[in-house]
Amino acid sequence: MVDANMPILVVDDYSTTIRIVHSLLRQLGFNNLDEASNGAEALKKLQAKPHGLVISDWNMEPMTGYELLLKMRADANMRRTPFIMITAESKTENVVAAKQAGANNYIVKPFNAPTLKQKLASIFGEF
DSSP: OOOTTSOEEEEOSOHHHHHHHHHHHHHTTOOOEEEESSHHHHHHHHHHSOOSEEEEESOOSSSOHHHHHHHHHHSTTTTTSOEEEEESOOOHHHHHHHHHHTOSEEEESSOOHHHHHHHHHHHHOOO
């Protein structure tokens, strides 16, 4: 069972993407939403407060979503935090790299609420 009040951190360097993902999450019943504009900012937020899920873009500076994922998986406090990678690139090698690094799922932009719900259900079960 998924907790609709769990804190969810959305990480993207484009504020428009953050707004879209927040809107989709609200449509699915989530309301405890946080944001960061890059991996470094996200890491600080995750170290300060646990989150129930991270949804992160791959391509950002100075720290990418992939680098964020690697740092999270290397940290005992964040190792098990569910992580969904989002990107505009659907290259097979990126999907494989994200999975090998510990991503729970992978979404190619653009996507909609049913796609996000399906990815969340694969992590948390149906809701």
